[in-house]
Amino acid sequence: QVQLVESGGGLVKPGGSLRLSCEASGFIFSDFYMSWLRQAPGKGPESVSDISASGYTIDYADSVKGRFTISRDNANNSLFLLMNNLRAEDTAVYYCARGRAYSHGIRDLWGQGTLVTVSS
Amino acid sequence: DIQLTQSPSSLSASVGDRVTITCRASQRITNYLNWYQQKPGKAPKLLIYGSTNLQSAVPSRFSGSGSGTDFILTISSLQPEDFATYYCQQSYGTPNTFGQGTRLEIK
Numbered sequence: 001q002v003q004l005v006e007s008g009g010g011l012v013k014p015g016g017s018l019r020l021s022c023e024a025s026g027f028i029f030s031d032f033y034m035s036w037l038r039q040a041p042g043k044g045p046e047s048v049s050d051i052s053a054s055g056y057t058i059d060y061a062d063s064v065k066g067r068f069t070i071s072r073d074n075a076n077n078s079l080f081l082l083m084n085n086l087r088a089e090d091t092a093v094y095y096c097a098r099g100r101a102y103s104h105g106i107r108d109l110w111g112q113g114t115l116v117t118v119s120s
Numbered sequence: 121d122i123q124l125t126q127s128p129s130s131l132s133a134s135v136g137d138r139v140t141i142t143c144r145a146s147q148r149i150t151n152y153l154n155w156y157q158q159k160p161g162k163a164p165k166l167l168i169y170g171s172t173n174l175q176s177a178v179p180s181r182f183s184g185s186g187s188g189t190d191f192i193l194t195i196s197s198l199q200p201e202d203f204a205t206y207y208c209q210q211s212y213g214t215p216n217t218f219g220q221g222t223r224l225e226i227k
Contacts, residue, residue, distance in 0.1 A: 044218040045209075045218050059214060100166075103211065105152070105154075105210075106166065107156075107164075107166065
């Protein structure tokens with residue numbers, strides 16, 4: 001079954017850290033760009049970070065640059081997002097998503113999401 | 121960043137109605153415009169990519185059009201399962217950005 005399953009969300013205090021994971025199955029993970037996106041309550045989705053199939057090309061939204069780190073383990077079909085120095089405005093549902101072949105900005109497969117709440 | 125403005129923000133319609141949702145980009149993005157459907161508590165689902173291309177397994181009542189700055193999502197005959205929020209997204213520039221959404225409700 002082709003799917004993405006996120007984990008690692010939770011409640012964290014401002015300034016704290018969390019590591020999100022996304023496990024892929026049913027497709028050749030190492031062939032695809034992968035992304036983390038987030039969606040705050042009542043808002044549209046927002047791109048957080050992208051990583052190329054090899055892991056050599058990485059992009060971040062300005063709002064998370066220097067605080068978040070994306071990585072992947074192609075041997076274990078896994079994507080990660082390490083989030084440091086978390087702020088209240090990082091509160092959102094975080095989704096991992098697959099970039100469509102040859103056009104990675106098109107996200108054709110999404111996980112179910114994991115909720116991150118930053119609050120004291 | 122490229123801004124996307126959707127209209128209307130919300131829409132009430134009945135089963136069987138034809139519905140159109142508009143997305144306007146703040147600069148020309150050729151045809152790098154995609155549409156997603158999101159139901160409450162679920163992840164977005166890709167419907168249309170490249171302005172006009174129907175994603176696999178998406179019903180043919182969904183269609184997309186437009187180029188440059190103005191784009192339209194059309195649902196030809198609303199079904200009960202189509203009541204959801206719809207987002208446009210541009211994949212022309214980095215960062216990819218999304219519209220604010222159009223909530224489609226049952227009249």
